[in-house]
Amino acid sequence: MLAYPWLLALLPLPLLVRWLLPPHRESRSALVVPFLERLAHDSGQTPLPGAVVMRGGWLRMASLVITWCAVVVALARPQIIEPPITKEIPTRDMLLAVDLSGSMATKDFKDATGHIVDRLTAVKSVLDDFLSRRQGDRVGLIFFGSAPFVQAPFTEDLKVCRELLDEAQVNLAGPQTALGDALGLAINQFERSPVKERVLIVLTDGNDTASRMPPAKAAQVAKDKGIVVHTISVGDPRAAGEDALDVDALKNISTTTGGLYSHADDLKHLAAIYHQLDQLETRKVQTVTHHPRRDVFWWSLAIGFVVSLLQQVIQLLLNRSRPVPAEQGGVSRESLAKKHEEAMPV
Numbered sequence: 001m002l003a004y005p006w007l008l009a010l011l012p013l014p015l016l017v018r019w020l021l022p023p024h025r026e027s028r029s030a031l032v033v034p035f036l037e038r039l040a041h042d043s044g045q046t047p048l049p050g051a052v053v054m055r056g057g058w059l060r061m062a063s064l065v066i067t068w069c070a071v072v073v074a075l076a077r078p079q080i081i082e083p084p085i086t087k088e089i090p091t092r093d094m095l096l097a098v099d100l101s102g103s104m105a106t107k108d109f110k111d112a113t114g115h116i117v118d119r120l121t122a123v124k125s126v127l128d129d130f131l132s133r134r135q136g137d138r139v140g141l142i143f144f145g146s147a148p149f150v151q152a153p154f155t156e157d158l159k160v161c162r163e164l165l166d167e168a169q170v171n172l173a174g175p176q177t178a179l180g181d182a183l184g185l186a187i188n189q190f191e192r193s194p195v196k197e198r199v200l201i202v203l204t205d206g207n208d209t210a211s212r213m214p215p216a217k218a219a220q221v222a223k224d225k226g227i228v229v230h231t232i233s234v235g236d237p238r239a240a241g242e243d244a245l246d247v248d249a250l251k252n253i254s255t256t257t258g259g260l261y262s263h264a265d266d267l268k269h270l271a272a273i274y275h276q277l278d279q280l281e282t283r284k285v286q287t288v289t290h291h292p293r294r295d296v297f298w299w300s301l302a303i304g305f306v307v308s309l310l311q312q313v314i315q316l317l318l319n320r321s322r323p324v325p326a327e328q329g330g331v332s333r334e335s336l337a338k339k340h341e342e343a344m345p346v
Helices: 004-010 013-020 036-045 059-076 119-132 158-166 177-191 215-224 247-257 266-280 297-321 331-341
Strands: 079-081 085-090 092-099 109-110 116-120 137-146 148-155 198-205 227-234 263-264 285-290 294-295
Touching: 004 059, 013 266, 013 285, 079 215, 092 119, 092 148, 092 215, 109 119, 109 266, 116 119, 119 227, 119 266, 137 158, 148 158, 148 177, 148 263, 177 198, 177 215, 177 227, 177 297, 215 227, 215 247, 227 247, 227 266, 247 263
Parallel strands: 092 137, 092 198, 198 227, 227 263
Antiparallel strands: 079 294, 085 285, 109 116, 137 148
């Protein structure tokens, strides 16, 4: 395949030049003799102006034609189309907001072996499995307690997200729960995203006790930005004080943004919720196929170089083996000198 096939129109250019432009002329003396007039008078011959037409022969002509064609083809940039490369571009960004407040250290969940573990450990195990199935999504992590912070910006490297989640510790962001501020930070993260599909999954075990932005207002802003928020609560809904679950607030957030609210009071239920979200938020990607092209113009240039080199070598060998032809149709220096000696008086 040629990248610039229109350059092949240059192939007949040498013929046009030969047809339109006059041939090259160069004046030079054929024989320089200081006594040429005397020789001509003594020999009875009159020297006349002449012309010598230099012709290279068919071998040189063929070499020029092939070399010119090779150069023009190289300018047209021949390319080899490689096998297609398929790449899947994520069409959705998913952000996970995980509560790390002090109450997440409460041990009221059973793991797969039946041992009692704290809430954060249970959340880690379920989220790790959830992230392992997010191939094709860009995923980010937000941890929040007394204040929220971005632990991992949007990335396709799910392995890094899973490692960062595994390293999370209770009270890493403070003992309180700033749910509204976590929603606000998530909205700011989505503002930097060019993807239209935006999903936020919030997991908490308490009510909002430290936010400067009310969760209801943050939910309304998220709705206006096209962000779907799924909320998940864990722990005892009958708890009181700072550890009490604000179920109404979580339901309001999910309902406002078109998301889903769920409550998990054990590990099995929590895993079922994330499995439901996995079915709801199916993988969405855009497949792009690219055909790499490899330039091979040097093939053409190499052919032209080899042909030109071979022509020069063959021409040199032919010239060495060819006998020198006798001069015809003119007056040679030797004949003029001999006639001059014969005409001189003894």
